[in-house]
Amino acid sequence: MLKVEFDEDRCKGCELCTDACPKKIVIMADHFNAMGFHPATVVEQEKCISCGFCYRMCPDVVITVRKEEKTS
Amino acid sequence: MNTVFERPKSLTATNTHYCPGCTHGIIHRLVAEVLDELGVQEETIGVSPVGCSVLAYNYFDIDMQEAAHGRAPAVATGIKRVHPDKIVFTYQGDGDLASIGAAEIVHAAARRENITTIFVNNAIYGMTGGQMAPTTLLGQVSTTSPKGRDSAIQGYPLRVAEMLATIEGAVYIARVSVHNPQEVAKAKKAIKTAFELQVAGRGFTLVEVLSTCPTNWGYTPKEALKWLVDNMIPVYPLGVKKSLEEAKG
Amino acid sequence: MTKVLMKGNEALAEAAVRAGCRYFFGYPITPQNEIPQYLSKRLPEVGGVFLQAESEIAAINMVYGAAGAGARVMTSSSSPGISLKQEGITYIAGAELPCVIVNMQRGGPGLGSIQPAQSDYFQSVKGGGHGDYKLLVLAPATIQEMVDLMGKAFDLADEYRNPVMILGDGILGQMMEGVEFPAEETPVTLAEKPWATTGAKGRKPNVINSLFLDPVELEKHNHHLQRKYDRMAKEVMWENYKTDDAELVLVGYGSSARIAKAAVDLARTQGIKAGLFRPITLFPFPKEALQEACKNANHVLTVEMSMGQLVEDVRYNLEFKVPVHFYGRCGGMVPTTRAVLEEIIRWIKSGKEESNEHSV
Numbered sequence: 120m121l122k123v124e125f126d127e128d129r130c131k132g133c134e135l136c137t138d139a140c141p142k143k144i145v146i147m148a149d150h151f152n153a154m155g156f157h158p159a160t161v162v163e164q165e166k167c168i169s170c171g172f173c174y175r176m177c178p179d180v181v182i183t184v185r186k187e188e189k190t191s
Numbered sequence: 192m193n194t195v196f197e198r199p200k201s202l203t204a205t206n207t208h209y210c211p212g213c214t215h216g217i218i219h220r221l222v223a224e225v226l227d228e229l230g231v232q233e234e235t236i237g238v239s240p241v242g243c244s245v246l247a248y249n250y251f252d253i254d255m256q257e258a259a260h261g262r263a264p265a266v267a268t269g270i271k272r273v274h275p276d277k278i279v280f281t282y283q284g285d286g287d288l289a290s291i292g293a294a295e296i297v298h299a300a301a302r303r304e305n306i307t308t309i310f311v312n313n314a315i316y317g318m319t320g321g322q323m324a325p326t327t328l329l330g331q332v333s334t335t336s337p338k339g340r341d342s343a344i345q346g347y348p349l350r351v352a353e354m355l356a357t358i359e360g361a362v363y364i365a366r367v368s369v370h371n372p373q374e375v376a377k378a379k380k381a382i383k384t385a386f387e388l389q390v391a392g393r394g395f396t397l398v399e400v401l402s403t404c405p406t407n408w409g410y411t412p413k414e415a416l417k418w419l420v421d422n423m424i425p426v427y428p429l430g431v432k433k434s435l436e437e438a439k440g
Numbered sequence: 441m442t443k444v445l446m447k448g449n450e451a452l453a454e455a456a457v458r459a460g461c462r463y464f465f466g467y468p469i470t471p472q473n474e475i476p477q478y479l480s481k482r483l484p485e486v487g488g489v490f491l492q493a494e495s496e497i498a499a500i501n502m503v504y505g506a507a508g509a510g511a512r513v514m515t516s517s518s519s520p521g522i523s524l525k526q527e528g529i530t531y532i533a534g535a536e537l538p539c540v541i542v543n544m545q546r547g548g549p550g551l552g553s554i555q556p557a558q559s560d561y562f563q564s565v566k567g568g569g570h571g572d573y574k575l576l577v578l579a580p581a582t583i584q585e586m587v588d589l590m591g592k593a594f595d596l597a598d599e600y601r602n603p604v605m606i607l608g609d610g611i612l613g614q615m616m617e618g619v620e621f622p623a624e625e626t627p628v629t630l631a632e633k634p635w636a637t638t639g640a641k642g643r644k645p646n647v648i649n650s651l652f653l654d655p656v657e658l659e660k661h662n663h664h665l666q667r668k669y670d671r672m673a674k675e676v677m678w679e680n681y682k683t684d685d686a687e688l689v690l691v692g693y694g695s696s697a698r699i700a701k702a703a704v705d706l707a708r709t710q711g712i713k714a715g716l717f718r719p720i721t722l723f724p725f726p727k728e729a730l731q732e733a734c735k736n737a738n739h740v741l742t743v744e745m746s747m748g749q750l751v752e753d754v755r756y757n758l759e760f761k762v763p764v765h766f767y768g769r770c771g772g773m774v775p776t777t778r779a780v781l782e783e784i785i786r787w788i789k790s791g792k793e794e795s796n797e798h799s800v
Contacts (some may be wrong), residue, residue, distance in 0.1 A: 133212030178216025254637035384655025
């Protein structure tokens with residue numbers, strides 16, 4: 120399960136999520152999605168802090184964000 | 192691993208027709224998140240008039256009515272008077288609300304209609320291809336103000352939130368923006384307040400949301416957000432323009 | 441059944457309430473003001489909602505919303521106000537919403553006058569808004585008939601999910617006549633409206649809409665609407681008065697028909713075989729009944745409070761097989777029985793072969 124998951128074929132390549140990420144790990148992929156856009160993605164999943172800022176700025180609900188339960 | 196952010200239940204899975212980077216998408220999601228959080232998805236009826244967001248009835252997973260251009264507040268009035276226990280909101284653009292529908296929004300507020308209006312201000316007519324709107328800024332070029340809006344000819348931008356704040360029936364009026372994650376959070380808070388006041392039956396509420404139109408402004412989505420901050424916010428200052436506490440005082 | 445003397449507008453309003461109408465959205469305009477005035481008192485008494493809107497445009501859109509939400513709802517206005525409502529009316533027809541729209545016609549065009557007229561016939565019957573759509577149009581001639589037609593209007597609106605227009609005029613609105621009401625107790629059971637927007641609880645969301653960006657879909661929708669309008673043919677209503685042996689048949693609706701009827705009686709006293717055919721539904725038009733009424737006639741004469749609108753449909757529906765003439769007053773002037781009689785005599789004397797020219 121990915122911490123931050125992109126439903127790539129919904130992405131319109133607007134890039135608003137890339138600026139929003141405080142960790143600067145959201146990047147635009149090289150490949151094209153079904154609509155012919157470069158979809159946004161996160162490769163360095165381990166750096167993701169699940170803050171959801173990318174989710175907030177996404178106009179197309181492309182992103183699902185998960186958080187690890189804190190193991191007590 | 193549990194999910195913290197995902198598509199709200201009150202949004203359908205349909206991919207929207209909005210242009211890449213158009214912040215309509217963010218605003219739709221905020222409204223849907225609020226409906227989910229208030230648990231009113233099954234009791235809400237939305238009204239989407241003519242404009243880019245006319246197809247909102249494909250995106251909100253609730254009962255919806257499509258309204259004639261400018262008439263959403265009247266349609267919403269008809270619905271609310273028949274179902275006073277249901278939540279009714281209109282989702283309108285600036286051409287719809289501030290131009291052809293100016294009378295309808297003013298009188299819905301004056302009547303203290305217990306509905307909520309989400310007013311998306313992107314300073315232009317989007318759907319029809321970039322014409323000047325009442326909210327177009329001075330000097331802003333559009334397909335019908337090719338040399339830039341000139342007050343001598345086309346007058347001044349209309350500040351709707353301030354205008355409606357003078358109306359007694361309006362119990363909560365705020366202007367917000369969605370140009371970065373922090374502002375998105377504030378925008379959601381305002382939208383939630385507006386819906387909460389409706390749930391409590393307190394009267395007319397409206398949230399004006401500054402929004403981008405990358406296609407018709409001629410900017411990339413990121414540039415459009417910057418243009419909004421640099422040019423729109425000075426003309427359309429953010430903040431709560433009217434709230435019930437004042438109304439009570 | 442108690443008979444009571446009542447002004448037309450108020451009788452119509454009371455009949456609407458008796459028919460189960462609980463929502464009214466309107467705007468002041470002479471000569472229909474007594475309808476909103478009456479309902480502003482009466483509807484709250486029955487747990488209904490009366491709302492005076494900021495304009496007729498807002499009012500018809502409130503009707504759209506209320507109808508889409510499943511209510512039995514109406515509005516009323518007069519000629520200029522009905523013009524303002526046209527866009528809303530075509531939206532209501534396109535979205536297939538039931539409602540009743542009352543037009544107490546007045547002199548036009550433009551601001552016109554406040555006296556009675558019938559110059560909105562085309563607007564009502566051919567559709568005053570854009571697109572191929574029809575209103576079911578009922579034309580009462582007496583206050584009793586107006587009362588009787590209100591219940592039917594709401595039922596037809598629900599049955600066909602279509603706006604229904606009551607086409608009256610300033611006379612019918614302002615005149616007082618004795619009228620009997622159906623018993624109050626008969627509760628009106630309203631039709632189920634599973635399509636209405638009541639909050640999508642335990643069902644898929646409903647959408648009230650007239651937008652079809654895909655032309656394939658909109659064409660299909662238009663064919664669907666047309667089939668509905670064809671089905672309305674069975675709702676035709678009319679009245680024949682002494683047409684069996686009539687040499688000359690007068691055709692008129694509403695107040696003009698009453699004047700024509702008096703002229704028929706006057707003509708008959710002078711040995712002239714005149715008759716009256718009165719359409720009560722203007723759409724659907726009672727074509728066969730008109731043809732039947734005029735099968736022995738050498739002349740047909742329409743009497744209208746306009747410059748001649750119904751006359752065109754009469755010629756068309758009689759397929760030009762008999763000369764159809766026109767007599768009318770307009771601008772709020774009302775034809776007199778004597779003047780109609782003189783027209784009858786003129787045409788009877790002129791023999792059969794007169795052309796269909798237009799006489800005022």
